[in-house]
Amino acid sequence: MPDGATARAWRATIMHTPRRGAVDIVEDALVEVDAGGTIVAVTAPAAADYAGRMAAAQVAGTLERLGPHQYLLPGLVDLHIHAPQWPQLGKALHLPLDRWLTERTFPLEARYRDAEFARRIYGSMVDTLVAGGTTTAVYFGTIHRDANRVLAEICLEKGQRAFVGKVAMDDPALCPPDYRDASAHAAIAETEDLIHHIRGLAGNAAGLVRPIVTPRFIPACTDALLEGLGDLARRCGCHVQTHCSESDWAHRAVIDRLGKTDTRALADFGLMTRHTVLAHGNFIGDEDAATLRAAGSGIAHCPLSNVYFANAVLPVRRLVEGGVHVGVGTDISGGPSASIFDACRTAVAASIVLDEGSDPAKVAASRGRPGSRIDFRDAFHLATVGGGEVLDLKIGKFAPGYRFDAIAVDTMAAGGGVHVFDDVDDLEDVFQKIVYGATTANIKAVWVDGRRL
């Protein structure tokens, strides 16, 4: 099995969304990738050098052809996953966020003091996410050193591009005695420890797996911890992730404590950088959005989780058109699906609900917020190119200089969710049906950095 150590090429019909609002489909494209997994050329049959390049790839014996009814799409980027909540997927969604955290989630996450438990759960989770097409994953871990190391090592071993964060949470006002950092100082030291561990992992010289500074959210952290992590983020040059203005309760709790919004407070703590991923962001206002735009920080839009916990729909179109970086997240287990395709579908549906409104007792003209809807093209763009922009990584489309992170989608797969009729559907219909219907059964191959997982 080729392992990405040599230059390779794929002959396939590619479907991607390099620009928002448009699908780019190239039948029988030739995608050439160097030994390091970087795309060097994407050539269409109409190009003058197509035949020559194809012949060279054939002679070199490095050409791979996708089967009939298979399409090459960019790998999916999940910007927001709570790895320890994997056993809770599809459970406990009847509680409001504050009770869900204290009654269900903190007790579950506390169990990862047992590294063997972590190994079993994290192995099954990464396998499932990769099989579902998630080639880049941004993870919250737990407070535990060994379990976090296990998570990073499993991602590296299985070849998934990943960011792994030690969750920092030290405030006794919210965090229980058996699941909180002993002090701000201890949480910062543990965060640094994981940064060094991940950067030093054997086989991780290219940075496939990276550390990320992870204050859980302001209500779980003391000011001293937030200040210290802001300072650490600057010193280590790491990415940062946290929750921001997710729900009425979470948004209000920060204003009541600090007299300012999440966004303003995170910026003042030095946590709002070009490499910051803010989960949810549903209640960020115009001034907050300007702060995000100026910093170059991004939002992980988690539309399915938002249905259960957020009390609102993110005005995603307004943010994107306002120049804020936005990608997509599952928020496992705040939503019951691990699939980024599901997240795309829900993002479209939620945007229509926001656009048109939802309360039939109101007259149509005052029911919604017109101008809010996005479509399947926009959603797929967010889940690929958008995620890459938030992370500042060259992923999400087929273009020279970008990583070859890709999935092969088989529209004829038995038991899949895509039903194509050649005499009814054109290729853009096929792409639309993939976004609306593809399941793990449709995903026949997954590559990261040109390496088949």
Ligand code: GUN
């Ligand atoms: N806010 C703080 N922690 C969490 C979490 O684990 N999930 C969600 N959805 N929101 C949070």
Ligand code: FE
């Ligand atoms: Fe979350």
